[in-house]
Amino acid sequence: MAVQLLARLRVNICTIYTSTHVNAKDTLSRLFSSAGITVNGSNAWDIQVHNEHFYTQVLATGSLGLGESYMSNWWDSPRLDEFFHHLLRGELDTKAHKSLAIQGEILFSRLFxxxxxxxxxxxxxxxxxxxxxxxxxxxxxxxxxxxxxxxxxxxxxxxxxxxxxxxxxxxxxxxxxxxxxxxxxxxxxxxxxxxxxxxxxxxxxxxxxxxxxxxxxxxxxxxxxxxxxxxxxxxxxxxxxxxxxxxxxxxxxxxxxxxxxxxxxxxxxxxxxxxxxxxxxxxxxxxxxxxxxxxxxxxxxxxxxxxxxxxxxxxxxxxxxxxxxxxxxxxxxxxxxxxxxxxxxxxxxxxxxxxxxxxxxxxxxxxxxxxxxxxxxxxxxxxxxxxxxx
CATH class of the missing domain: 3.40.50.150 (Vaccinia Virus protein VP39)
Known part of the structure; x- marks a missing residue:
C-alpha cells in the first residue's frame, strides 16, 4: 500500500512539474512572439533554448532570471543586441513579473x-x-x-x-x-x-x-x-x-x-x-x-x-x-x-x-x-x- 501511494505521489509530482514547465513555455513563447521573437526560431534576434528550466525561471524572476539563465548557458541568441531591441520595442519589460525579492529591493531603495x-x-x-x-x-x-x-x-x-x-x-x-x-x-x-x-x-x-x-x-x-x-x-x-x-x-x-x-x-x-x-x-x-x-x-x-x-x-x-x-x-x-x-x-x-x-x-x-x-x-x-x- 505504501509503495502504491509513493508511486502515485511520484506520478502526481511529475505531472505537476511537467504541466508547470509546459504552461511556462507556452506563456513565455507567446510573450516573446508578441515582440516578434520566436523561441528556437531562425531569425538573428530569435532565441535558442538549451534548458527547459529557462521558462519557469524567467517567469518567476523576470529580468534577473533572464540574465542569470543566459550566464548559465540555458539560452542563446545569434544577435543578443537585436533580441533586446525587439524585446524592449515590444515593451515586454513593462509586462515582466517582479518577484517578492525584487519588490523588497525597490522598497528598501525608497526607504534607505x-x-x-x-x-x-x-x-x-x-x-x-x-x-x-x-x-x-x-x-x-x-x-x-x-x-x-x-x-x-x-x-x-x-x-x-x-x-x-x-x-x-x-x-x-x-x-x-x-x-x-x-x-x-x-x-x-x-x-x-x-x-x-x-x-x-x-x-x-x-x-x-x-x-x-x-x-x-x-x-x-x-x-x-x-x-x-x-x-x-x-x-x-x-x-x-x-x-x-x-x-x-x-x-x-x-x-x-x-x-x-x-x-x-x-x-x-x-x-x-x-x-x-x-x-x-x-x-x-x-x-x-x-x-x-x-x-x-x-x-x-x-x-x-x-x-x-x-x-x-x-x-x-x-x-x-x-x-x-x-x-x-x-x-x-x-x-x-x-x-x-x-x-x-x-x-x-x-x-x-x-x-x-x-x-x-x-x-x-x-x-x-x-x-x-x-x-x-x-x-x-x-x-x-x-x-x-x-
Missing amino acids: NRQNPASAYRNAVKHYDLGNDLFTQMLDRRMVYTCGFWKNAQSLNEAQEYKLDLSCRKLQLKPGMHVLDIGCGWGSFAKYAAEKYQVKVTGITLSKEQAELGRQLCKGLPVDIQLMDYRQLGGQYDAIASLGMFEHVGLKNYRIYMQTVFNCLRDEGLFLLHTIGSNHSTAYIDPWINKYIFPHSLLPSIRQIGKAIEGLFVMEHWENFSTDYDKTLSAWFTNFSSNWNKLKAKYDDTFYRMWKYYLLSCAGSFRARKNQLWQLVLSRKGVEGGYRFS
Whole structure:
C-alpha cells in the first residue's frame, strides 16, 4: 500500500512539474512572439533554448532570471543586441513579473540611502576595480568609459575624441582655468582638457585602480587625481564636468550632489553634466544590472534632474546622444570579444557571458530608445546675453 501511494505521489509530482514547465513555455513563447521573437526560431534576434528550466525561471524572476539563465548557458541568441531591441520595442519589460525579492529591493531603495559614502565606495569597487587589464582591452586608446559621439567619426577613437572636444567647447574652456572633473575615471577628460585647452584639472574618483592608472597616464600634466567622494569637495572652480558619474549618485543624493556642484562653481562658470537617463522616474535599476554590473545605480529622469537643480542652476543647453551609445557599446563588445584571449586566463567563461550580456543588452536598450544619453550645460546665474558654443 505504501509503495502504491509513493508511486502515485511520484506520478502526481511529475505531472505537476511537467504541466508547470509546459504552461511556462507556452506563456513565455507567446510573450516573446508578441515582440516578434520566436523561441528556437531562425531569425538573428530569435532565441535558442538549451534548458527547459529557462521558462519557469524567467517567469518567476523576470529580468534577473533572464540574465542569470543566459550566464548559465540555458539560452542563446545569434544577435543578443537585436533580441533586446525587439524585446524592449515590444515593451515586454513593462509586462515582466517582479518577484517578492525584487519588490523588497525597490522598497528598501525608497526607504534607505543605498549610495551613502560607505556604500558608494563599495559600489564603485565592485565594477571599476575589476581590473585595468579588462578596460584597457575594451575601451579606446584614451580609456574613455562613457558614450562616444559618432558624428563624422569612423572609429571608436575618433568618436571619443570628438566627445571630449565637444565637452570642452561646451564648457568654453580657456588656458589657465581650473576645472573640476567629478568621476574622472582614468583621467581621459582631464588629460585631453589639459593637453588641448591648457587648463589645470582636479579629478576625483572612488576607484583605486582608476586613480593609479589615471595618474600614470596624466603624468607631466597639470592634472591632480584624488581618491575622494564628491561630498568631500571644497574650493571653487572655473568649470566643472561630470561625465558618466551621475548614474551612481542615487535619488536620495541628487539634491546634495547639485548643491555641492553649485557651491564649487564660480559665479561665471559652467557645469557640464553627462549622464544616461531614463524615460520614467523610478527609485531602482534593472535587477540584473543591479546585482552583477552596477550595484545600487540609478538612471535619472528629466523630472528628477529638474527637481534637483531647481533654485540652483539655470538650464543653458540640453542635448540627447542616445543612439550614439548603441554604437559605443557595440564597439566596446567588439574590442572585448576580439581581445578575450588576452583576458581569459583571469576571467572565466561565465564572466565572458555576463559581460557580453551587459554590453549587448544595453546596446539593444539604447537602440530601442528605452535609455537616453544626455549632456546638459548649467550655469549659476544664467549666461549674460545667452549661452552659445561652437
